[in-house]
Amino acid sequence: MDILIFILKIVIPPVLVLNFIPLMIWFERKGSAYIQERRGPNRAHILGIRLGGIIHNFADVIKLITKEDIIPANVNRLYFIGAPLIAIFVGIVTIAVVPLADSVQIGEKLVHIQVADLNVGILYVFAISSLGVYSVLLAGWSSNNKYSLLGGLRAASQMVSYELALGLTVVGLFMLAESASVSEIVRHQGPHVLHWNFVQQPLAFIIFWIAVFAETNRTPFDLPEGESEIVAGYHTEYSSMKFALFFMAEYAHMVVAAALITALFFGGWQVPFLTTLDLKTQAPFYLYVTVLTVSFIALFFGLLLLSQFKKGKYRDARDYEVLVFGIPLFLLALAGGGSAIFTGPWALPEWGRVLFAALVQATSFGIKMTFFAFFFIWIRWTLPRFRYDQVMNFGWKGMLPLALLNIVVTGVVLLWKGNHHG
Amino acid sequence: MNNPYLAIFCLFLFALLLGVGFVIISHFIGQKRPSTAKMMPYECGIDPLGAPRAEFSVKFFLVAMIFIVFDVEVAFLFPWAVLFKGFMKAGLGGFVFAEMMIFMGILLMGLIYVYGKKALKWE
Secondary structure: OHHHHHHHHHHHHHHHHHHHHHHHHHHHHHHHHHHOOOOOOOOOOEOOEOHHHOHHHHHHHHHHHHOOOOOOOOOOHHHHHHHHHHHHHHHHHHHHHOOOEEEEEEOOEEEEEOOOOOOOHHHHHHHHHOOHHHHHHHHHHHOOOHHHHHHHHHHHHHHHHHHHHHHHHHHHHHHHHOOOOHHHHHHHHOOOHHHOHHHHOHHHHHHHHHHHHHHOOOOOOOHHHOHHHHOOHHHOOOOHHHHHHHHHHHHHHHHHHHHHHHHHHOOOOOEOOEOHHHHHHOHHHHHHHHHHHHHHHHHHHHHHHHHOOOOOOOOOHHHHHHHHHHHHHHHHHHHHHHHHHHHOOOOOOHHHHHHHHHHHHHHHHHHHHHHHHHHHHHHHOOOOOOOHHHHHHHHHHHHHHHHHHHHHHHHHHHHHHHHHOO | OOOHHHHHHHHHHHHHHHHHHHHHHHHHHOOOOOOHHHHOOOOOOOOOOOOOOOOOOOHHHHHHHHHHHHHHHHHHHHHHHHHHHHHHHOOOHHHHHHHHHHHHHHHHHHHHHHHHOOOOOOO
């Protein structure tokens, strides 16, 4: 039993991050397409089933694996191969300290729903994420290419500049929560929305959010890969799966960044206005409501899809595409709604209540995190790119003093409160 | 099993194996047809001119050095921030806060000196 929990704890968080990557790529392609009033990818298919472009991700994986793996002459082979490995390593490993739900009591053991509940939580995140600088610097230098070198240097100095602001903003959170552990910070925020850190520490939230964009090299801070100036930056010379690793790492960084924003500023797994105890004691009622709501939504979308069915529209397998999701959704709605109505609110055993509470909290975390992950893409297709001097000036003369100011203000407010409210 | 760092270590292994596995698979599946032109550094189709590892602006180096100074400051702030409320409960809040303000003030002077020297001015 112990071994099983241990293995599940190690495997589930990284697998979640890895499964988010295709979703993010789909968001990026379809999202950008609709923002620019295009249709986006819709050609790749399996037996005629296209699923609105999701199949393109599988096609990409097969394409990238079978491509020729070019290692140019005169590159430093060790660093050239090592750099993408560091990138994906950083992307996957950082998720370890982010809790997905409240700790669960199994028998006599308290199980944390995260890889490891470290008391130095955020320090671990910073320690690992700053290794990402090595990846871009080594890739840029070892490629033996001018564009790569410039891209690597740009990325490295941009990442270290914004890391300072990032590190200073979380000091305010430490002062409030009296702990550096991510799960402690989440627990300290409580279920009340107005006690979440984006209300308590608004300046820190905005600075953290902007700095995270710079750390993940996303637009408007994507100068390291500014394709109009330096081709593709530090991964100009990379091909095949090594390029794919950089690509995956970029999306993994975004997913982890979204998870961190959620955990630090938006209450993590906290369900608005409901504590873990509420969820556990009232579990039958909430389960009943959830099942009914989900069934209703499934019925709506199932019927919407089924109503689109028209034989002879394309005269091939595409005619039946709407049925792939339509029929299962309709059946799900019938099964869920029917069992809820006829067998009524169910009396749940103790483990059922615990499991339900954990699942609801994980869903709450997932919804918030998906929103912030989508936000990265939204920003990318909305804002233009900075100039390099603007990036550096903004980091050193805007973000850094403001982050220091945030610490001073937090300290003064805490002292004032301490003196006036006992 | 109870040591959290054991789980972290296993996660490290998992992440490394994943990356190495991908690279090895593509190394064996992908075709290999190298040619002289393919092995040349990418330079938009023309032959590369001069050494690729050319000299670069010293500003990048300066940024890295200034970063080290301020990163150490951040590292000093972390334990102070975690213990701040504890000191307040013990009635030492004002004193500890003033101490940290002096420390941050000295570093702020350093930052102003860096601005004044135009070390962070990019053209």
